[in-house]
Amino acid sequence: MQGDEDQATADQGAVMESAEDTLRFSGPLGTAEAASLWPRAMEAARRGVRSIDARGVVSLSGTGAVLLAEVARHAGDAPIEPPGEHSAAETLKRMSDALAAAPAPPPPPRVGLVTRTGQLAIGTVKQCQTRVGFLGEVMLGWAGLLARPWRLRISELFRHLDEAGTRGFALCILLGTLIGVILAFQSAIPMRKFGAETFVPQLVGISLVRELGPLIAAIVLAGRTASAYAAELGTMKVNEEIDALSVMGIDPVAWLVLPRILAAGLVMPVLALVMDLTGLVGMGFVMQGLGIPPSMVMNSLQDWVSVGDLWGGLFKALIFGLTIGLIGCRSGLKTGGGPRAVGDAATSAVVGSLVAVVVLDGLFAIIFFRLGW
Known part of the structure; x- marks a missing residue:
């Protein structure tokens, strides 16, 4: 000293x-x-x-x-x-x-790079196992529902159809119209340099029907419905209502999950179709302002946008809806304890749904390209 x-x-x-x-x-x-x-x-x-x-x-x-x-x-x-x-x-x-x-806990031991990598890999595998297990429970629930269809809660299904679909029409109409207007204006700017404004309806129509209509409808459904599913089921999980159903011998998957997933899958093609139609209407108004008559716009759409394009977009929307419903329900059922659990579940549902939709959209793009569709 x-x-x-x-x-x-x-x-x-x-x-x-x-x-x-x-x-x-x-x-x-x-x-x-x-x-x-x-x-x-x-x-x-x-x-x-x-x-x-x-x-x-x-x-x-x-x-x-x-x-x-x-x-x-x-x-x-x-x-x-x-x-x-x-x-x-x-x-x-x-x-x-x-x-x-009550002495202070000792500092955690230093973990090396190899150990951290192993822990990350093990955690990822466990998460995948949990998700695959939940998917298996849902598939078993669907199989049981096919054997005993009267177990489906029709009133609950219609309630979720109303919440996920009917109440989302106004937002889809607004977004679809704005997307059509924006695409028409942004496409007309470069096309005008080559005197090709007449090709704008084909460009906007194919983009909406094949890609943007289902994708934006999926984003709307993920923001509105996936978070609602996770918050509702998460609150029931925190309040031990789901455990009470299990104690009474009621399968929570068949009782709570299947109506929500089915509702999300049914409303998504309708929302995508609303997005497509309103987007084409918005594009038509822009074309009218640019001096292209509606008859010419309709003829261009009929020549370039096929029914196969429409069915392909609606099929993508169906898969997006089922996936969003599945992720939203899983996030709600896996809610932990504590005051932040429900909020974390809703956030996880929205983020997971958006990531899954983008990944699926990329896979569909590759598949359609390979099929020449």
Whole structure:
């Protein structure tokens, strides 16, 4: 220990003196004083202190007592001379006993790169197993429903059809019209350079029917319905209502999941069709403003947009809807405990649905390209 004195004074008057191998504290040692002295006290303790003298402390808070105890611990369990004032000495004793009874947990061991990679791989495999297991439960539920179709809750199915489909028509009409207008204007700008504005209806029509209609409808369904499924089922999970159904011998998958997945799958082609039609209407208004009559627009669409394009887009929408319903229900049933569980489940449902839709859309693009469709 250095022989010279090192003194640090807090704003409220607490004093810390370091002389030889003793660290002395004096004055009031409250929360503000302890915070001001903490860095210097820890540094002095690391340099080497054999004893701590707190006899000059006139008042002591819990934070100040923790400071004295931590300095002693960092100095190798150096002894502490308690304050002369009785209440301060009692505070120090109670805090020291509490810290000794509940010591701080040791720092976690350092994990190497190979170990972290292995843990990540094991966690990914477990997540995949959980998702495949849930998919298997849903498939078994569908098989049981085909054998006993009267188990399907028709009233619940119509409720979800209304919430996921009917109440989403207004949003789809608005988005579809705006998308058609935007695509028409943005396509007309480069086409005008080549005098090819007449090809805008073909471009917009194929883009909407094959790609943008199902994709934007899926985004709407993921934002509205997947989050609603996850929040509703997550609340039931937190309130132990799903466990109560299992205790009563009722399969939660058949009772709660299947109507929601079926409703999402049925409404998605309808929403995609609404997006397609309203987008074409919006594009028609723009073409009318550019001097292209509606009859010419209709003829172009009939020549270039086939029924196969429409069916392909609607089939994609059906798969998107089933996937969104499946992910939303799974996120709700896997909700944990705590106040943030339901919000985390809704967020997981939306993010997972969007990622799954984009991945499926890419797979469909590859398949359609290989099939020449």
